[in-house]
Amino acid sequence: MSLKEYVLRRSLETIATFFILITIGFFLFRVMPGDPTAILLLNPHITPEAREILRRQLGLNKPLHIQYFYYIKNFIMGEFGYSFYGGRPVIKLIFSYRLINTIVLVGSSTILAIIFGVLLGALAALRRTSRLDILLLVFSLTFNSMPSFWLSMLLLLIFGVYFGLFPLGGTVSINVGNDIISYIMDYLWHITLPVIVLTLIQIGYNFLIARTVLIDVLTENFILTARAKGLPERLVLLRHALKNAMLPLITIIALQLAGIFTGAMITETVFSWDGLGTLLYEAVDMRDYPLLQGLYAIITIVFLIANYVTDILYAFIDPRVRYGSG
Amino acid sequence: MSYRKTYKVSYEISNSLGRLIEKLEDWLPGAVLLLLILSTTSILLLLPNINASTESKQTLIVAMIKYIKNPNPLKQETWYDWWLNLVTYDYLFRIDTNLEPKPWLCKSFKASSDGLTWTFVTVKNATWHDGVPFTVRDLAFSIEFFKKYQPSAWYPNIMYIDKVEVVNDYTVRLHLNKTFVWMVRRIGDTIILPEHIWRYVPEVFEDPYKFNPLDKDDVSKVLAVIKEKAPSDIYTKVKAFVDKYGHLRIGLGPFILTGWKEGEFIEMSKNPNYFRKGYPKVSKLIYKVYKDPQAQYLAVKKGEVHIMVWTLPYAVIEEAESDENLVVPKDPDVYVGFIGLNTKDPILNNKLVRKAIAHAINKTEIVETLMLGLAMPANTYIHPGYSKWVAKDIPIYEFNLTKATQLLDMAGFKDIDGDGIRETPEGNDVSLEILTPSYDPVRVRIGDLMVEWLSKIGIKLSNKPVDFDTLVDEVSNKHNFQLYIIESAGNFEPWFLATYYVSSQYKPGGRNPWGFTNATFNELAELSDATIDESERRELIARMQRILANEVPIIPVYIRYWIQAYRKDLKGVVSMPGGALNFWTLINAHFVEEGKEQTMGQSILSILSSNLVPIIAAVIAAIVIVIVLKRRSKMV
Numbered sequence: 001m002s003l004k005e006y007v008l009r010r011s012l013e014t015i016a017t018f019f020i021l022i023t024i025g026f027f028l029f030r031v032m033p034g035d036p037t038a039i040l041l042l043n044p045h046i047t048p049e050a051r052e053i054l055r056r057q058l059g060l061n062k063p064l065h066i067q068y069f070y071y072i073k074n075f076i077m078g079e080f081g082y083s084f085y086g087g088r089p090v091i092k093l094i095f096s097y098r099l100i101n102t103i104v105l106v107g108s109s110t111i112l113a114i115i116f117g118v119l120l121g122a123l124a125a126l127r128r129t130s131r132l133d134i135l136l137l138v139f140s141l142t143f144n145s146m147p148s149f150w151l152s153m154l155l156l157l158i159f160g161v162y163f164g165l166f167p168l169g170g171t172v173s174i175n176v177g178n179d180i181i182s183y184i185m186d187y188l189w190h191i192t193l194p195v196i197v198l199t200l201i202q203i204g205y206n207f208l209i210a211r212t213v214l215i216d217v218l219t220e221n222f223i224l225t226a227r228a229k230g231l232p233e234r235l236v237l238l239r240h241a242l243k244n245a246m247l248p249l250i251t252i253i254a255l256q257l258a259g260i261f262t263g264a265m266i267t268e269t270v271f272s273w274d275g276l277g278t279l280l281y282e283a284v285d286m287r288d289y290p291l292l293q294g295l296y297a298i299i300t301i302v303f304l305i306a307n308y309v310t311d312i313l314y315a316f317i318d319p320r321v322r323y324g325s326g
Numbered sequence: 327m328s329y330r331k332t333y334k335v336s337y338e339i340s341n342s343l344g345r346l347i348e349k350l351e352d353w354l355p356g357a358v359l360l361l362l363i364l365s366t367t368s369i370l371l372l373l374p375n376i377n378a379s380t381e382s383k384q385t386l387i388v389a390m391i392k393y394i395k396n397p398n399p400l401k402q403e404t405w406y407d408w409w410l411n412l413v414t415y416d417y418l419f420r421i422d423t424n425l426e427p428k429p430w431l432c433k434s435f436k437a438s439s440d441g442l443t444w445t446f447v448t449v450k451n452a453t454w455h456d457g458v459p460f461t462v463r464d465l466a467f468s469i470e471f472f473k474k475y476q477p478s479a480w481y482p483n484i485m486y487i488d489k490v491e492v493v494n495d496y497t498v499r500l501h502l503n504k505t506f507v508w509m510v511r512r513i514g515d516t517i518i519l520p521e522h523i524w525r526y527v528p529e530v531f532e533d534p535y536k537f538n539p540l541d542k543d544d545v546s547k548v549l550a551v552i553k554e555k556a557p558s559d560i561y562t563k564v565k566a567f568v569d570k571y572g573h574l575r576i577g578l579g580p581f582i583l584t585g586w587k588e589g590e591f592i593e594m595s596k597n598p599n600y601f602r603k604g605y606p607k608v609s610k611l612i613y614k615v616y617k618d619p620q621a622q623y624l625a626v627k628k629g630e631v632h633i634m635v636w637t638l639p640y641a642v643i644e645e646a647e648s649d650e651n652l653v654v655p656k657d658p659d660v661y662v663g664f665i666g667l668n669t670k671d672p673i674l675n676n677k678l679v680r681k682a683i684a685h686a687i688n689k690t691e692i693v694e695t696l697m698l699g700l701a702m703p704a705n706t707y708i709h710p711g712y713s714k715w716v717a718k719d720i721p722i723y724e725f726n727l728t729k730a731t732q733l734l735d736m737a738g739f740k741d742i743d744g745d746g747i748r749e750t751p752e753g754n755d756v757s758l759e760i761l762t763p764s765y766d767p768v769r770v771r772i773g774d775l776m777v778e779w780l781s782k783i784g785i786k787l788s789n790k791p792v793d794f795d796t797l798v799d800e801v802s803n804k805h806n807f808q809l810y811i812i813e814s815a816g817n818f819e820p821w822f823l824a825t826y827y828v829s830s831q832y833k834p835g836g837r838n839p840w841g842f843t844n845a846t847f848n849e850l851a852e853l854s855d856a857t858i859d860e861s862e863r864r865e866l867i868a869r870m871q872r873i874l875a876n877e878v879p880i881i882p883v884y885i886r887y888w889i890q891a892y893r894k895d896l897k898g899v900v901s902m903p904g905g906a907l908n909f910w911t912l913i914n915a916h917f918v919e920e921g922k923e924q925t926m927g928q929s930i931l932s933i934l935s936s937n938l939v940p941i942i943a944a945v946i947a948a949i950v951i952v953i954v955l956k957r958r959s960k961m962v
Contacts, residue, residue: 032795047512047822049482052835054403057478085403087396087535097588119346153620161628168625169616170590174387234345269617274393274589278617282392287795 006315014308018300025296026071027064029289035060036084036287058084071293080297081290083283090294093279101171102263102275105191109198110256116199117206118249124207125214126237136207144204152197152270159193166193169272194271198264202256209252213245220244247318251310258306262299360948385610386896386915388907389622389631393589393615397540397575399517402479409613409635410592411517413912414455416578418446418465419514420909423902425711427514431460431578431601441505441858444513448496452601454520455576456567458560462498466490467521469500475534483512505856507863508821520576522560526551539574540586548574580606580913590615607898607916626652626891632915633892633899633907640698646891653894655906656887658711661813662704663769665760665881666801670841671808673756678737680878683809684723685730686779693884696771700889704882707874708820708867711903715820717868720875730783741784748784757786761800761810764791769811772883801839805832811883818882820867824851827874842879 036058037051055061074081080090120140124133143151160168167173167190176186217223218241226236263277276295283291392406399415402408419427429435435446452460469490472480488503500513524534530547531537538544549568553561567576575583580602581594591614596606614631616622622634623642627649638646638654646654667674667683674680689703705722708715734740739748739756748756758780762773773789780787787809792800800806817826817837825831828851831838847870854866874880888905898914899906 035795035799047479047482047816049485050403050478053476053481054478055835057476082536085395085401087398087401088538156621156624161624164628168628168630169621170614172587172590174591174593174612174614270621272590272615272617272621274615 003315007312010308010311014304018304021300021304022075022293022297023068023072025293025300026068029287029292029296030064030067032287036289075297080294083291084288085286086288086291090290093291094276094294094298098275098279099261101273102268102277103260105194105268105273105275106198106260106264106277108191109195110202110260112195112199113202114206114253114256117203118210120203121207121210122214122237122242124211125218126233128215128218137211140204140207142204143200144208146201148197148201148264148266149270151201152194152267155193155197156270166190171273190271191273194264194267194273197267206252206256210245210249213248214241217241217244247314250313250317254306254310254313255303258303261302360951384608384917385612386608386633386912387612387614387631388912389616389625389634389636390592390613391615391617391619391622391636394592397538398535399519399539399575399577400475400477400480400535402477402517410583411577412579412909413581413594413611414575414577414579414583415517415519416452416580417514417516417518418448419510421515423900423910424713425709425903426714427510430514431518432514435510437509437858439858441507441509441856442502444500444502444509445493446498446500446513448498449601450496452578453599454522454578455582455597456520456563457599458520458522458563460518460520460578461495462492463495464521465498465518466492467525468517468519471519471524472516477535480516483516505858507855507858511821518578520578522556523548523552523564523574523576526555529555542572545572545574581611602913606913611912623891626893629893632896633911634890635905635907636890637886637905638889638891640700643698643700643889651894652891653896653899653906654889654891655899655901656700656889657901657905658702658709658903659813659886659888660709660711660815660904661886662709662815662818662882663701663772663811663813663884663886664704665809665811665883666807666840667879667881668805668808668839668841669843669877669879670805673750673758674808676737676739677877678733679739679756680881681723682730682733682737682783683780683785684878684881685726685733686783686785687723687776687881687883688725688779689883690725692772692775696775697768697884697886701884701886704885706882707818707871707880708823709815709818709885709903712820715864715867717871717875719868720872723878723881727779727782734783734785739784746781746784747786755786756784757788758808759788759790761797761807762789762791763794763797763812765794772811802836803834805834805839805841807839813886817880823867823870824855827851827870827879840879842877844873844877847873847877 035055037054037060059067082088083090083093086093117140120136124136127133156166156168159165171190172183172186173190176183223236223240226240227233231239261276263275263280265277265281267273268275268277269281279291280295282288283295390406390409392404394406394410395404396402396407399411402411416431418430418432420430422428431448431452433447433449435444437444446462446465448460448462448465454460454464468480469484469487472484473487486502486504486506486509487500489501491499491501493499500509502509506512526548527534527537529551530544537548545568549565552564556564564574564576568574571582571584573583577583578601580597580600582597583592584595585593591612594611594613596609596611600606614625616625616631616634619634619636619639620642622631622636623638623646625631626634627646629651637659643654646652665683665687667680669675669680689705693699693701693703704710706716706720708717710716734748734756738751741748742753743749750756760773760776762770764770770789770791773791777787777789797810797812801810801812816822826837827840827842827844828838828848829843830836830848832841832843850866850870850873854863854870857863857866890905890907892899892906895918896915897918898911898916900908900910900914902908902910
């Protein structure tokens with residue numbers, strides 16, 4: 001199969017998968033027990049009649065297949081509808097400052113975690129069983145298995161309350177200046193702790209994978225040959241080892257980058273960082289179907305694109321992939 | 327890109343990567359050491375100089391748990407929206423600390439003897455935030471508007487109003503299509519919209535729910551219609567308001583919305599023309615969002631906020647109480663934790679069995695041991711906060727296993743086969759299941775304790791923790807349950823009592839999932855809703871409570887304390903059921919002394935400048951150490 005054919009084939013597959021997934025999503029949310037008006041039970045200042053009125057207004061009394069038909073129709077027309085509780089178009093709620101907040105927070109920490117994780121992983125693989133390797137292993141395993149909620153709280157307590165160095169939540173101060181520089185400074189000041197938490201927690205994963213993959217490659221015969229040829233260690237690592245370790249690394253990196261769009265629910269909540277993670281959580285919590293569907297569709301798209309790009313990259317880097325899949 | 331080119335690029339990348347790794351290897355220990363030394367010395371040195379940066383002392387900052395969901399006042403489905411409406415809009419009545427409606431915008435009121443006509447006289451000095459005077463025409467307009475668009479939060483309050491008659495600017499007469507004795511309570515709790523804004527909203531938005539009064543485009547569209555159709559003096563005032571604040575959320579309340587950052591905070595300033603002179607006492611009010619209760623507590627502790635809206639997590643209460651800057655008030659919540667019983671169940675339809683279960687619940691142990699004393703036992707069918715309406719003479723089911731056993735014996739439920747579990751007269755094991763909400767460990771644990779207690783009286787109970795929505799679905803929609811435990815407010819309020827336990831509400835999604843059917847209760851409910859005389863009505867409601875206490879469709883168990891910790895320098899906090907943060911606190915709160923305002927830039931600058939010498943010393947020391955280390959490693 002030529003590269004072109006392969007790309008085309010994968011494109012069609014991706015589109016088909018997408019429609020299957022959003023259909024599953026639609027029914028999944030409605031199979032979940034409870035209905036959107038249950039949230040009213042949590043508001044002590046609401047009358048008992050309100051629930052019945054709301055259910056009618058939200059169109060929840062219509063048959064499921066009719067609701068599904070409208071969903072697909074609106075979807076094709078790029079309409080995601082109005083959020084049940086936000087009262088605003090779903091698109092406006094998602095493509096807003098929330099998306100930016102999430103991309104900045106999760107994006108920067110994911111990239112930092114990938115860079116540090118892979119670099120340290122390579123280092124540890126090279127110096128396998130040295131003291132440094134053990135130290136790094138312990139470090140990454142510790143943070144990888146630490147609950148992010150707990151780590152966040154700990155950092156908030158130490159650096160936010162006891163040392164008073166950082167604010168306890170939000171993206172900017174209430175009294176932030178109007179000029180762009182002080183706004184950015186203030187934003188960076190607020191983002192420091194959540195970025196540290198997310199980076200520390202994600203580093204371990206990248207580190208462990210990079211280390212394992214490289215150790216695998218480094219024990220291959222062709223590395224032995226390279227060393228026997230008298231190549232300097234650097235060239236062995238670069239020309240022979242890293243290049244062969246690229247394939248598995250690309251997959252995990254692509255999926256992690258796609259994961260940026262799902263946000264970081266727990267960390268966002270603890271630091272009151274208003275991003276997509278908390279939006280998703282609240283949408284599930286309130287059974288806000290239109291918002292839930294919008295978010296789900298966007299997350300699906302991002303992951304499908306990530307998968308698609310990875311597959312194409314694979315085929316590009318390693319021609320065996322496209323021949324093999326034929 | 328050709329393969330050769332790709333190869334070259336990837337070669338370059340991996341080459342530099344490799345160099346970086348090699349360098350890193352040399353520098354890593356040094357760099358880590360440097361970082362460690364730098365951070366610890368700076369932190370140790372800086373510590374005493376840092377003050378929590380707080381806003382001006384005339385500003386009250388409240389930690390909210392979530393940002394408002396909907397800026398449109400027609401929608402108020404969530405608690406978060408309620409908090410904003412509470413202070414930016416105004417009402418005819420406000421709920422006082424004894425949970426009774428207190429005349430607020432309304433000066434006096436009168437009901438006709440048949441309860442079909444209600445006359446309200448309002449104050450004369452109230453003005454909207456934009457300076458337009460308030461008249462009862464605004465109220466009349468709001469009622470008509472709500473009748474037309476039926477917002478879920480407001481429509482139930484006014485649905486019996488047939489006709490609104492404006493007598494003069496400050497007197498309005500409401501004609502009802504059926505006697506509705508709770509009119510004061512209901513109309514008093516209904517938001518009033520400014521007619522001079524909202525009558526024009528439907529001209530732009532066919533569906534006024536889609537109007538966002540905080541959105542620039544929406545605001546300018548509505549403003550354009552006001553310019554065209556409203557009298558020019560009104561337009562001038564509205565325009566001036568929009569120019570100043572940028573929104574159309576114009577209310578009557580003690581605070582004017584002045585700024586917001588979506589998802590993070592809402593800023594309000596004192597309404598200088600508020601009709602109650604001298605209120606509010608602070609010049610600014612800020613709702614700042616901290617989504618996590620622990621983070622809210624930390625924010626109060628640090629002084630970033632003055633009071634928290636959520637209750638203190640149990641784990642930190644002891645710590646909070648030992649902090650001399652904090653007050654930890656324990657006010658009963660408005661929610662009551664209760665056990666609901668399915669009276670249509672073949673076992674539970676026997677009143678004696680329900681009574682036996684009520685006697686087998688050790689409420690003292692629940693509140694003292696399980697809830698660490700942070701709750702009080704509940705025994706009444708109306709929240710004790712409504713002291714006027716609570717029947718004092720209803721039976722109380724104290725923890726008494728002997729009595730419980732006797733009741734079961736009387737019911738004919740005996741352990742025939744001697745396996746420790748009683749059998750029904752038909753010979754089946756008395757085996758029950760309780761649904762507990764899995765997200766609340768306290769209630770799951772109550773389920774466990776009940777398993778233990780009921781086993782002592784020969785009832786086999788199993789505890790099934792389920793998520794909130796499943797619980798609501800099984801109980802309220804499907805009626806597929808035997809027992810469950812939940813916290814709720816509505817069915818413990820005197821005016822709703824009649825709407826919960828009546829037979830007509832036993833339907834999917836209805837308010838009587840217990841299947842409670844009692845003809846006398848139904849009659850009393852109807853009668854009480856038609857009795858204008860308050861003391862007579864109180865007697866009827868007391869009789870209804872007596873029936874409930876005798877029939878036991880539910881068992882009240884506990885009322886948690888809602889512990890909204892606040893800073894000690896915050897004065898004027900008013901306690902009431904529901905917590906220390908309430909309307910009265912928001913308008914009464916003030917501070918003892920003036921504080922300094924400090925921004926983040928200033929605080930960091932001041933820290934840096936006062937510690938310049940030690941910081942430089944630390945940096946030099948760290949660099950020296952690293953260089954020495956590096957040399958040594960090279961020599962090796």
